[in-house]
Amino acid sequence: MSKIDPTAxxxxxxxxxxxxxxxxYCIIGAxxxxxxxxxxxxxxxxxxxxxxxxxxxxxxxxSLGTPPQSLSYRxxxxxxxxxxGCTIRESVTMNAGTVASGGVTEVGDRNYFxxxxxxxxxxxxxxxxxxxxxxxxxxxxxxGDFVFIGGLSAVHQFTRIGPQVMVxxxxxxxxxxxxxxxxxxxxxxxxxxxxIGMKRRKFTKQRLATVRAFYQKxxxxxxxxxxxxxAARPLAGDDPAIGEILDFIGxxxxxxxxxxxxx
Numbered sequence: 470m471s472k473i474d475p476t477a478x479x480x481x482x483x484x485x486x487x488x489x490x491x492x493x494y495c496i497i498g499a500x501x502x503x504x505x506x507x508x509x510x511x512x513x514x515x516x517x518x519x520x521x522x523x524x525x526x527x528x529x530x531x532s533l534g535t536p537p538q539s540l541s542y543r544x545x546x547x548x549x550x551x552x553x554g555c556t557i558r559e560s561v562t563m564n565a566g567t568v569a570s571g572g573v574t575e576v577g578d579r580n581y582f583x584x585x586x587x588x589x590x591x592x593x594x595x596x597x598x599x600x601x602x603x604x605x606x607x608x609x610x611x612x613g614d615f616v617f618i619g620g621l622s623a624v625h626q627f628t629r630i631g632p633q634v635m636v637x638x639x640x641x642x643x644x645x646x647x648x649x650x651x652x653x654x655x656x657x658x659x660x661x662x663x664x665i666g667m668k669r670r671k672f673t674k675q676r677l678a679t680v681r682a683f684y685q686k687x688x689x690x691x692x693x694x695x696x697x698x699x700a701a702r703p704l705a706g707d708d709p710a711i712g713e714i715l716d717f718i719g720x721x722x723x724x725x726x727x728x729x730x731x732x
Contacts, residue, residue: 474511486523500546501534504553517565518546522553522578530560537564537574537590539608545572552578552596563588570609577614586618595632604636613648615666631717633670635663644726648713649680658729659688672710679708687714688728 471485477495485491486505495509498516503509504523512529515521519534527533534549536542547565550573551557561582566573570591577596582588586600589607595614604618607626612618616630619638624630631648642657651663662684667677687701688694698718705712718725 498534518548519551519565520548521551522555524553525551525555525557527557528559528561528584531557531562533557533561533563534565535562537567537608539567539590541569542567547572549574549576551576552580554579556581558582558586559584561586564590564608566591567608583620589626601638615670617666627723629717629721629723632713633663633666635666642726644724645717645721646726648717649710650726652726654729657726659726660728667710676708676710680710683707683711683714689730694727 471487471489473479473491474493476493477491479497480499482499483497484502486503486507488506489503490508492509492511494511495513500518501515502520504521506523507521507525509527510529513527514532515534517534545568547568549563549565563576564574567590574588574590574592576588576594579596580594580598582600583602585603587605588594589610591608592606592610594612597615598612599617601618601620603621605623607624609627610624611629613630613632615633618636619640621638622636622640624642628642629645631646631650633649634646635651636642637653640653640657641655642652646652649662649667650659651661652658653660662681664677683701683704687697690697702715705715
């Protein structure tokens with residue numbers, strides 16, 4: 470059975486999964502669905518059509534499913550979806566989506582959101598992602614799997630960050646970041662590949678050497694970036710990571726985050 474503190478306020482219609490604990494002074498809206506074996510420590514606020522997967526832990530003063538911070542919002546009931554196994558620390562905020570963009574903000578599984586981090590409306594966040602303290606997403610961002618966003622860093626609205634990217638601390642990300650990239654600086658520039666993350670994902674020395682050689686040709690070779698990109702397209706089959714990077718670039722509609730010397 471679920472354990473619900475008598476000071477919590479749970480609206481009629483809310484669904485609380487088996488084994489879930491709702492701590493003191495939590496407020497749960499009528500359209501909220503919380504999975505099994507979750508733990509809301511206390512003072513947690515959840516509203517809108519928010520669904521939370523199993524085995525999540527949510528700390529005090531987190532606010533989930535609140536209205537999108539968009540001037541186009543007119544009070545519609547929209548959604549926030551959070552996967553399983555997530556840890557959401559103190560004062561984290563996640564907004565529901567907007568009708569114009571499909572009405573859904575989506576967060577994957579096994580993510581760790583440190584205190585005061587924020588997920589804006591209509592964002593799509595992958596799995597196994599870490600947001601450090603006060604990491605912030607503007608609306609409509611796309612964040613791949615195994616991404617780390619450093620403390621006090623902010624990602625501009627509509628920006629894509631590919632899988633396995635490392636974003637340094639106190640960093641403003643205005644452009645799309647290739648998969649496996651390492652970005653840093655007050656206004657983010659591409660500093661190289663996230664080699665530590667790649668090693669943790671079991672990249673062999675040979676694979677690392679292949680992808681690093683491709684990176685050097687693409688971002689530091691002769692000619693313009695557009696010419697280097699065209700010349701690099703036949704290399705897509707050399708390694709799955711190279712194919713992923715080229716596919717990511719090909720689908721982009723916004724500027725790409727480049728090394729400072731390549732801009």
